[in-house]
Amino acid sequence: xxxLPLAPSAGSPEILSAVTGEVFACFxxxxxxxxxxxxxxxxxxxxxxxxxxxxxxxxxxxxxxxxEQSEEAARQAREPQNILRLAYARYIHIKECFEAREDYLSxxxxxxxxxxxxxxxxxxxxxLKAALPPGITTDQLWAQAADAREAQMPVVASFCQGxxxxxxxxxxxxxxxxxxxxxxxx
Numbered sequence: 001x002x003x004l005p006l007a008p009s010a011g012s013p014e015i016l017s018a019v020t021g022e023v024f025a026c027f028x029x030x031x032x033x034x035x036x037x038x039x040x041x042x043x044x045x046x047x048x049x050x051x052x053x054x055x056x057x058x059x060x061x062x063x064x065x066x067x068e069q070s071e072e073a074a075r076q077a078r079e080p081q082n083i084l085r086l087a088y089a090r091y092i093h094i095k096e097c098f099e100a101r102e103d104y105l106s107x108x109x110x111x112x113x114x115x116x117x118x119x120x121x122x123x124x125x126x127x128l129k130a131a132l133p134p135g136i137t138t139d140q141l142w143a144q145a146a147d148a149r150e151a152q153m154p155v156v157a158s159f160c161q162g163x164x165x166x167x168x169x170x171x172x173x174x175x176x177x178x179x180x181x182x183x184x185x186x
Contacts, residue, residue, distance in 0.1 A: 080131040081141060084124060087170055088145035090163040091121040093153060097160030108160040117164055120171035127174045 023030065076082055094117045098109040109117070125138055132138070153159040172179045 080128040081133060081136050083170065083174070084128045084132070084138065085141045085145050087121050087124045087167060088142050089148060090167040090170075091117055092145055092149055093155075093163045094160060094167065097155050097157075097163075100155045108155065108157045109164065113164055117167055120167050123175050123178060124171055 094109055094114065098107070098114045101107040101109070129138060132141075153163070
């Protein structure tokens with residue numbers, strides 16, 4: 001059986017073109033408004049495409065600015081004075097946690113943890129002191145950390161232990177040779 005050729009559908013361009021041509025033949029005064037409407041649709045499509053392209057460029061620009069801001073913040077966070085100031089702030093909070101529950105049965109920071117925190121901040125200070133920019137002293141950074149204490153975390157176990165973990169992590173990053181396990185057998 002041979003396939004019959006399919007007739008064009010009612011919405012196909014061939015049918016529309018034929019019908020439009022017949023309509024304009026009968027009503028020539030409609031040709032110009034239809035042409036203008038088609039031109040307006042083309043202009044609207046171009047304007048919409050241009051607006052979408054501007055929106056994409058703006059989104060790309062904003063994403064680039066955010067990446068640059070993130071990179072700048074990360075760069076500043078790696079500066080010795082900022083690392084040391086943050087270590088001081090964490091140590092101050094750990095010390096407050098230790099003192100808040102001293103002589104209690106349940107403590108936030110134990111004697112051993114306080115000893116480790118003090119060792120960590122002392123080592124961090126000694127390692128970073130030489131790398132501080134001219135004019136910035138450890139006393140200034142300590143004062144800044146102590147003054148900013150008002151906006152720090154409350155004295156609760158989870159924050160105390162979190163700051164201890166962060167301080168010890170900084171310690172391991174700054175002085176990996178001192179935090180490596182020592183061989184204690186022959």
